[in-house]
Amino acid sequence: MSYRIGGLAVALGIGSAVVSGYGVASADPVDAGTDTGTSTAADADTSSDSSPDTSSEPKSREPEPKDDETDSAETEKATDTDDSDKSVTDEAEAPKKKRPNKTRISERDPSPRATATVNATRVERDDPEPEAALADPPRDLTQVSTPPAQDAPVVTIAAVDPQPEASEQQAPDPVESATVAVAHAVNTLFGSTEGDTPSPMESAAAWTMAAAARRELADPAPESDQPAAQNTAQIEATAAPVIAIPQTPPLEFLQHIPVIGPVFVTPLVAAIHQIPVLGDALHPFIGYPLRPGSPAPRDVKVISADGTAIYVHFMPARGLAPGETAPTVLNGPGLGLPGATNIDGTVLDDILVDTFGMISVGTLRHAGYNVVTWDPRGEWNSGGRLELNAAEFEGRDMTAIINWVATQPEVLLDAPGDPRLGMTGVSYGGGIQLVTAANDTRVDAIVPTIAYHSFNTSLYKAKAFKTSWATLLTGVLALTLARTNPRILPAAIYGGLTGMMLPADEDLLTSRNPVIGDITVPTLLIQGTVDTIFSAQETDAIAQILMDNGVPTKVVWFCGGHGVCANNFFDMRDGQVIEQRTLQWLDRYVKGVPGAPTGPQFEWVDQRGQWFSSDEYPVRKGTPIVATRGAATLPLIPYVGGSGFPFVPFALKAFNAVNVALPKATETTYVVGAPEVTLTYSGVGTSRHVYAQLVDNTTGLVLGSLITPIPVTLDGKSHSVTVSLEPVAHTLRPGESITLQLVSSAGTYERILPSVGVLNIEGIEVSVPTADAAVVSAPGTTVQITTAA
Structure with a gap:
């Protein structure tokens, strides 16, 4: 019973998505004679050691383009089919369909590992022209094409001018005015989210980047709540080569001290990483436990399309030999959590997967996958501010991460710039899967767990505000010093007082919902039967859209999620089922193992912990x-x-x-x-x-x-x-x-x-x-x- 109570405490920090973020940097062209710094996306090595063996690949490939070609042909990804496996629906056997008239996000140079030289630049902030903040943002983000790499290109981070909101036409009511005042006071305490003054945490992160990239940084400009159409067009028109700044933990040198390092320090670092959250929070200072003889894990700050630095962790598959490649899984964190860095898993992995459906890094690495995790923007060691998994912000962060992943020598590729890729993650980390799969055709399969279809129907069901979760989530954000969109805290306070949301805040939530209809990759939906923020209704809405579009879909209900499984505290079978089905789904649709079983289309657990299944979802109805x-x-x-x-x-x-x-x-x-x-x-x-x-x-x-x-x-x-x-x-x-x-x-x-x-x-x-x-x-x-x- 004690671990269930502890699990509940963790649950309060894993919730959905009531968060947002911070500043955006812009770079001006460097003056003549300015010194330059170098940022490498990866080694320039393009030998066959890092290329997949096409004879063993389950997906069709195009011939490798020559070096002098400027355009790379789009390579079709096809899901392996096997007529002998009927464990899912017939749709699950169909090849993955491509969205018509959409360009692959990364049509890259045949040598994606080219080294990019970054000119030193002074960052300045331009004052944008006012524009209404609630204009519908562009949702089709797949028309992005990365230009071919050139020898030592000059890299400029395109400035994304924030669009301030238009003033309200009528005066707000007294309750709204009070909540805004309270929100501003809290923002002042924990770090400003608007204006020219960055928080202490953001300033430290900015100067760390400055040292690494040899740039001079000025005060960051605030991001816009509702990005305007020209901002999107600007980013798409000025797509730049991959920029990744290597990160070296300041205390890592202790592991290199003869005798003391390998005998005492490295085991201590490994032990710290066995503790969930704590190990991840200390990771930027202590690093990974150093082990010779295998590809080493590493950290970088990937520069997103709007200049935001995203702190990214790459952990090669367990047992991977030098020169070998493996498929990769992006494993997203829940709200308030940093990217996981527990390369061997943690002592609580069985509890976390049973309670929340959270697959560990160690489990995925042991199953033969490279694992990539990250701090979402606005949290922990990433820049910017959280924008509720917006396609225009967090969605582009994922595209930048995928671009960088494709340059790593341990990564199995389907084509240049196109890694063999799956995604896992719970809650906020489940929502980003839906956003990414809708935006980027390079994703091969996803496993959203305790995620959402709509913020509106989950957080504001039938116009009733979930004050309990709003209070808990904003508390988590305050405790973790997250940089939040300045509209979120006032909305939470106003909702807590009145039980309602203002129309503008409803519109903000609507603009952040994932476009499920654009997802075409096989999707395993895992949802909790005791989830009090994202109920099974959210998963059902997603599943119905996907199945109507012919997307291979499977649904699992387990006793867990954002809630307490009060009936059977010590029954660990839910976690076993979740782990098994997740790995089977990834094996089938990411590894491409022919005939890999994925189980019935619908599986659920009842109040006694008994598991049942049906070959179709939703299950055929009986007499009500x-x-x-x-x-x-x-x-x-x-x-x-x-x-x-x-x-x-x-x-x-x-x-x-x-x-x-x-x-x-x-x-x-x-x-x-x-x-x-x-x-x-x-x-x-x-x-x-x-x-x-x-x-x-x-x-x-x-x-x-x-x-x-x-x-x-x-x-x-x-x-x-x-x-x-x-x-x-x-x-x-x-x-x-x-x-x-x-x-x-x-x-x-x-x-x-x-x-x-x-x-x-x-x-x-x-x-x-x-x-x-x-x-x-x-x-x-x-x-x-x-x-x-």
């Missing part, structure tokens, strides 16, 4: 469980008697509730999916929502600790509303039953300014979906971990 209730009255009282505790994101059985008892099961019944509730009511008061949850009558626990807001209009008139509740997975044995509770308040959505009223219920109808028992398979309780060689 239905119930109705007539007139009742619900006093709308804040804070007391509702579901759970105020500002805590977990649901509990309520005392102030209208209960609708559902009939007992007469046979084993699989409740799988989203229940539906129709409420007919009238009432008066200031409340805008009531809340619905399902309670297990056997244990008294709320199914998945999930609660759903139901919007109400309390104007004294009669209204009717139908709402789909959060999806659940629950098995009823004969004689067992569940109860629908309609409650007045919920800790997940509670707000500071209370709302009151009376709800006069005229009728309630509830329908709970079940799975057709004929198509449900119970694979058993033992999971064997097998991976393809």
